[in-house]
């Protein structure tokens with residue numbers, strides 16, 4: 001028997017996961033917290049689990065996020081010292097890369113300005129800049145950052161990336177570590193954020209960082225809302241230093257209808273849609289990790305809680 005506890009508020013995904021895990025994990029008994037028996041689970045499948053609950057589960061052996069990011073799990077300061085895994089969906093990576101390419105074209109080919117002009121019946125043709133003369137800088141060269149960089153490169157953009165550790169990505173100029181961040185920003189015309197949310201990256205997009213970008217740079221935020229200092233972004237846009245921003249993620253979602261970001265000139269809001277993992281992929285990866293746990297094999301997509309990703 002394998003006792004699995006579902007812990008989340010995302011009821012649609014969870015219904016699918018429950019059915020799939022019952023069918024694919026031999027002897028699965030699936031309970032949803034806070035139903036009776038939920039605290040007996042050996043595996044927790046979660047998104048924003050209630051803080052402190054997993055620490056009270058005596059049989060727990062594996063914590064599994066249903067998302068690529070695990071900040072929603074690691075925010076529980078009483079988390080037990082047990083393996084934590086996340087989802088890595090190649091199709092999500094492809095969708096994210098498409099979103100980043102679209103956002104890059106939006107600024108590079110002036111669609112931000114042209115769409116405003118079109119609403120005002122204003123005919124104006126801007127100078128064309130070659131993709132090779134546009135530098136797209138990606139904060140975070142992990143699973144998603146590398147896929148986005150590769151697609152941008154294939155279209156002809158000059159691409160650079162920033163990661164914690166040094167690495168080689170073909171055709172991409174890599175800047176590593178805090179000491180290299182200013183140099184990375186100084187040559188970035190379109191800044192894409194694909195960092196995980198950790199204590200080192202929270203609030204990283206702030207006035208100081210914006211000031212280091214060249215005049216007229218743009219931002220594409222598709223990681224987590226907490227990476228961004230919103231008032232700093234608005235000030236930077238209003239001063240004319242930054243040209244525009246596409247924001248896909250927010251610290252409180254959904255973004256409320258009266259939030260001023262919706263109507264701030266230069267900002268385009270999208271509804272956390274850049275890359276979505278398919279429920280079937282989520283279910284299959286969790287089922288595979290449960291099989292590995294039972295067989296004593298190495299788990300897939302394990303997170304380092306000390307690093308936070």
Ligand code: NDP
Nearest residue numbers: 068069140141142143144163164165196200222223274275
């Ligand atoms: P990964 O864990 O694969 O990659 C993270 C990257 O960030 C790595 O290159 C890592 O460096 C780098 N990094 C982490 N901390 C630092 C730091 N302090 N300084 C410099 N670089 C750092 O993550 P993914 O690519 O899978 O996902 C990234 C994030 O995207 C997720 O955490 C999630 O928040 C977000 N996301 C958003 C979605 C959306 O629809 N908007 C969908 C899915 C995910 P190194 O390589 O050296 O370890």
